[in-house]
Structures are given as structure tokens and as C-alpha cells.
Amino acid sequence: MVGKKADMVVLGEDITKVDPKDISETSIAYTIVDGKVVYKAK
Incomplete structure (x- = not known):
């Protein structure tokens, strides 16, 4: 949906x-909450 922010996790493997x-x-490569990256793996 346009204008909606998603919470999601981007994994390091398929x-x-x-x-x-x-x-x-x-x-876990990234965690995104309310459209903002709140965790990024080193």
C-alpha cells in the first residue's frame, strides 16, 4: 500500500x-521498523 511503512527483517541467506x-x-542483515533501519549487521 502506498504511504504505509513496513516492519521487516532482511536475512543474510536465501x-x-x-x-x-x-x-x-x-x-539477520537488517531490521527495518516503521520504514527506518534500526539494525544493520557489521
């Missing part, structure tokens, strides 16, 4: 290509 048992170990 979880469709990771073994399902390893998904919980996937790193």
Missing part, C-alpha cells in the same frame, strides 16, 4: 536454499 533444520541459524 532460506529457500538452506537446509530447513538450519533456518534458525540464518543471520
Whole structure:
């Protein structure tokens, strides 16, 4: 929707290509809250 801000997480790997048992170990690259980056991996 136009004009709406999203909360989301950008993962460090494509979880469709990771073994399902390893998904919980996937790193987080960014966390976006209210349209602003609140976490960025180093």
C-alpha cells in the first residue's frame, strides 16, 4: 500500500536454499521498523 511503512527483517541467506533444520541459524542483515533501519549487521 502506498504511504504505509513496513516492519521487516532482511536475512543474510536465501532460506529457500538452506537446509530447513538450519533456518534458525540464518543471520539477520537488517531490521527495518516503521520504514527506518534500526539494525544493520557489521
